[in-house]
Amino acid sequence: MAETVELLVCVTCRYRDERDPDPEAPRPGLMLADALEGRVPEGVVLTRTECLSNCTRGCTVALRAPGAWTYVYGNFAPDQAEILLDGAARYAAAPQGLIPWRERPEHLRKNCIARIPPLEA
């Protein structure tokens, strides 16, 4: 499959319930992106972004692909990269990015922030 699926990770995200008082400390969003680097499934590219405007429910990621629904997911911690790698693979394999509910990782079921239909819809 061509590399058409994009996994966007907000590198400016802090945790939802924990604001780090040290401005020099690595942001959780950046740590999550680092944990994903070089490990994304075939057909998926990792994109580091700034502020997906879901600051109260970070860390925040999005999955998008041509002809597919775009999904924004929140409440990730840097140690949850595995869940996201699994979810990205399932998203890439699903028609229009619509992972069947029973196959959807639990974190994605419970932490979908928003979704946007494909342009063709």
Add this chain to the structure above:
Amino acid sequence: MAETVELLVCVTCRYRDERDPDPEAPRPGLMLADALEGRVPEGVVLTRTECLSNCTRGCTVALRAPGAWTYVYGNFAPDQAEILLDGAARYAAAPQGLIPWRERPEHLRKNCIARIPPLEA
């Protein structure tokens, strides 16, 4: 300008704090879409969608355009069509859809659910 800006309105949205017990009653999201019908600014098209997955903070809308950031906004009531029409016009006029903060309608400032960078970013 070509009609490249799309205003998506979730027609299955109910209110955040008010779930209508009558399944036959018109959904607030549908009422909002009806209030917008035929009134969108030049260069904007209205698209009715089902479930933008922001059910706890509806009514929900999204603005997108080629080369622009996609924005998801929530907590709209059907009688707030004017705010949205103003916001859509400003979005259409702003480079990359980035309405300057001071020019952004207050409801949009306070009720941005998520945003997604343009594909070119």
